Amino acid sequence: MSAPSRLTPAPAWPEDAVLLEALEPWMAQRRWYPLKGERPVGPLRLAGRWDLGDGVRDLLIAVPRGEDAQVLVHVPLVLAPADKLADFAAPGEAAGNEGLILSTAGLASPIALVDGAHHPDFWRAWAKAALAAGTTLGEDGARAIAQRADRLRVTTGEQSNTSVVMPAPTEEKAGPDDATIGDLIVKLFRVLAPGRNPDVEVSVALARDGWDRVRTPVAWSTLTWADPGTGAEQTADAAVACTFVPRADDGFELLCALAGDDDGDGPTRTRALALARDLGATTAQMHTHLAASLGTTEPSTPAQLASALRERARWAMTEVPELEAKLPHLGERVEAVLSELAALPQLPPATRVHGDYHLGQVLHADAEQRWYVLDFEGEPLRPLAERSQPDQPLRDVAGMLRSFDYAAEVGRAARPDWLPAVRDAFLDGYWAAAPVPVDVATASRPSPQEATLLNALELDKALYEAVYEARNRPDWIAIPLHGIEMILTI
Template structure:
């Protein structure tokens, strides 16, 4: 675009869709949270619903057409700003462009439109969006008390967008500390974190539904939700009214170690029989116990259902394996006879006489979803949204608790590789400690569970861990091809034990 950029202090006009949508498509396609990177779109974007939360603050539901299946519904809040102000909303260390994008000024009264620009700021980065969001939650009554939402409105100017790579966007809303000017709710409420969901599907988001249920059930190892929002729209094809959760605010644990970073550091500093190894094993065992507690509270808060027969589960895992091998043809090149070896594992699963009762599970359980609180020395579990590549209905379905166990075992593989484990037996040692903690806590924790592991549970766990590794291969091929070797190595180990 030629010509100098003219700052527009208060842009009065929201851009029309003809100007907005092409720029929005180019911007979304480069964001970490966009799920269709590398996949050509099958037509232009369209806006399914526009909620105007405040003047110049629009919450958009955008349909992204794809080659097969239904369009992907993207949640994109935007705030109209002057072009010169865009840089003010970019967090330190954040990827270029994350805060928003520039497009021509839409006012036809401006003679030289090519010389004037405005910005559309990603709502997650803008205080005006969060103040409007908090007011919407208060008005809808989607809170556990009013103080949390009121605090967000008061502290929006202090927001901090996290820079971690993820499929959603998280924003920290810190408490005021000793700030005497803070309002009542602000001063009385601890640190908060708000998660903005990017891909929406009709129905409750598991991260909101499950977190609220666990908090009401009294489990203290989950961040307590204080407010959330649900938006409603009409499906353009069927005319059916639909709704989905769009964001949730929870209590934040500021002095805590990320589980993945912690175990990566311990792997690299491992001293075999020294204090670092002992700490690794103690933390892994405690995490196993916490996992069993999580499954107990999920069963108590959300109930259990009869499990599928083993052959049905094997058939579902077979379909997922076929999907992964079709998505990543390199798998069968790098692992000879992979399809036949997968079938052997699934045949063993199908031959079991029964499975244990199904419950709601975490669904995407790994070291990046847990925090170790520095002051309390205990684990907290985060993010119950489930695997982002799976359909929402599948993520919300009750399943076998050992699916979460399999996910965490796979995550230890990642920590060993990324952390450059100093000793080759570190991985087996921490995996074993985690399982010891889980099995020891499980008898009193899981409805229908018995003590310890047995051959049936080992067969099920192997099948679920293989399923997780195949899913990881698809994710890595799409997002981090240099990491594809990690799930490949995991599959090789699972298939040869």
């Protein structure tokens, strides 16, 4: 999309009550709106309002949800003449995403409320505010956003947030003052909660620590408001701009294709194993940099972790009776795994982790022959405070191992030995690059303690998958069932 910047003064903003009344039905139809099928239990209100420029506003809208509960929705807006609204629509997106027309008795004429993500003026004002606040890694990124705002392209695949691509100018069109930085992608967070967003905090920490396998955040923004109940100041990350990884393959699609085309000892299998091994090494590097940049903490005891996993296992077996029907003596077999975990002398130090690690969260750039790791938000349905808690790094390893199972099934692996071979290659790469704990310094990897911990965490992940598939994709439940059976036979 290439939308025109404003050439005439912006219309005046309507009263807050009028604005909120108009926004409520529009918000409810957007894919990023978090309360699908629910009606607010009371009127919307403004938790915060920030004027970034002439006709440019950032809004934080409190949507009431039950007694003393609310959801904070981030809605930046730009005022424009009503007949210009269609200019800001992105090709292929749902009708109305670009904004709405407001016509009311209090206005001299109808006006357009343009969603800020779609309007160049918002991004120019956003970049200027980030520079003023110092929330940048150098000035080039923010300058580039301001320079490229007229060429912004809103992506159509995002659901919980809104992403906007800011492409770099071609060499022949670049001016002498263009920032020397490649393509950028800006993620506008739609649902905010007090505290740092892990996708911003972790990405910034990894970039500052010098890790080049993450999209480098070049600028970000925060919003600060007063809690209506206590008056306490609250802050949340609102948007982040990162370097874009173009011409890269989605990890899940890539491994599915390699599974389906597997040729045993041929070049396709060789490539799959090399990619899995490098992904394992990349994962270990991620954990090393997470520990270096964000520190380590004392872990829970093995018994405490086993107790938490036991509760989750009971929940899964209650939610999905098919588990015990299809897997005889499942409860006893799960308990055997968790008892072995509880008997360990100690766990490794806890660190920040990815939290939602699978093949769909990595990209492979062929030109650079490297993996990139995306989206450090953790599981979106978990509370923000939980997603920011240190955890066992092997939880990420378990998540990726389970993802290989899905790639084998969805890709229809041509040979039954593809999955164990790829899993082994991933683990070989991980153990070769992972820091060696003192207690296993002279032993082969993994140590018996590491193998026990990983086995328990992978079982926990597979049980969670069974619940997810039973609720959302019952035709896929055979994948976690097979995984649980394989894990319990190790």
